Amino acid sequence: MNGATEHEGMLDLVAVAALGALPAADLRFVTLHLAACAECRAEYDALRPAADAVGLIAEEPVDTLRSARMKKRLLAAIAPTANARRAPASGGLIWSSSLVAAAAVVFALVSTVQDIRLRSDLANAQRATSQLQTRVAETQRTNENERDMLADLFAAKAKRYTVADGEVVARGSHVYFALRALPALPKGKVYQAWTLAKGAKTVAPSVTFTPNASGSAVVQLPADAAALAAVALTVEPEGGSKAPTSKPTFIQPLS
């Protein structure tokens, strides 16, 4: 495959990324490429709004009861923080006071019998719902972190430092290694990142990682980019080292 054909293939991948139909590993790869290729970036910027517009066709009729129930639930949830009054409901049937009283008695009788049976069902359902909500919230947090990371890597204003196997990217307080084609690791070894704080004389150990099969890895370093003078990468035994034990793959000052 020649370079032009390869680039056409990359433009196809960029379109799939704009649609949001790439697996996470491919998306990271495309994100790295977008950061360095103006043509692909322009293609992404042109296609993404068109892809977003596709969602607009999904409007679905919602039956009146469901719609009212959903709205009631939602408004009840935001009520404590809403600072504006909603207009009171208008119209509706006006009940006489005796009819209201009779209805209340019947309702109370039926409710008492049903309450006993429903209470245990409700408790079980609430436990199950609570567990599911916890799982959904955890997954959302993970995915939001991942999206934030991709947004940092993709940002036009991020600082990028080219290293032998990719880039070190710094945006705000965040710093990342976005590496491709890393040499395969010997058995029992991992890559380890190192940070040198401003004014420090020795490096501090940071995260260890293993790239994917094609040698790519995107890693966020748990450090404040603004406080760092340099970062480095070495190959270390599994579990990491307290001080570098091999020649650095790269050392990159952060200006």
Added chain:
Amino acid sequence: MGREARVVMEDGARLMERVRAGDGTAFERLYDSYHRLVFGIALRMLGDATMAEDLTQNVFLKVWSSPDAFRDGNFGAWIARVARNRSLDVLRSRSLRDESEIPADLAEPGTLDDAVFTRLDSQRVRSALATLPDEQRSPIEMGFFGGITHDEIAKRTGIPLGTIKTRIRTGLRKLRVELDGAVSR
């Protein structure tokens, strides 16, 4: 419906300005206008009305608690993408599908949205999509609403992966041209 939808889509960004100030009435109107869209996406992706209802609740609570997440552009397209990404989260968290089949997405639009599309509505998008041949429209709709990756689209349709990618790109480019024409008319 087309006429009603057009009014709806134009109001979203303006309503969000009031929602940012904590205006519950504006939020209620926003919900009235857009809950069918959010519910529709969740229902298509999750295939379960109760889950779609919960997701709709979740998306609108997020809009209320983090209104600054929407910055500008087409509110309908933005909230559609939010609903889609939350649906993908649910597919992952409930193991409703193999993890490798579920796509990832870049940050939600708002910074990436194109101001020229602010006036778009569902009718215009439907018309523009209808101009694409089935072979391009189908993978685009599967990719957006199916909650599956391009590899999975290729597997399910029996069409080579390279062809699927090219059709998605060609289709999106045509769609972009059609939508550009629609908003400038």
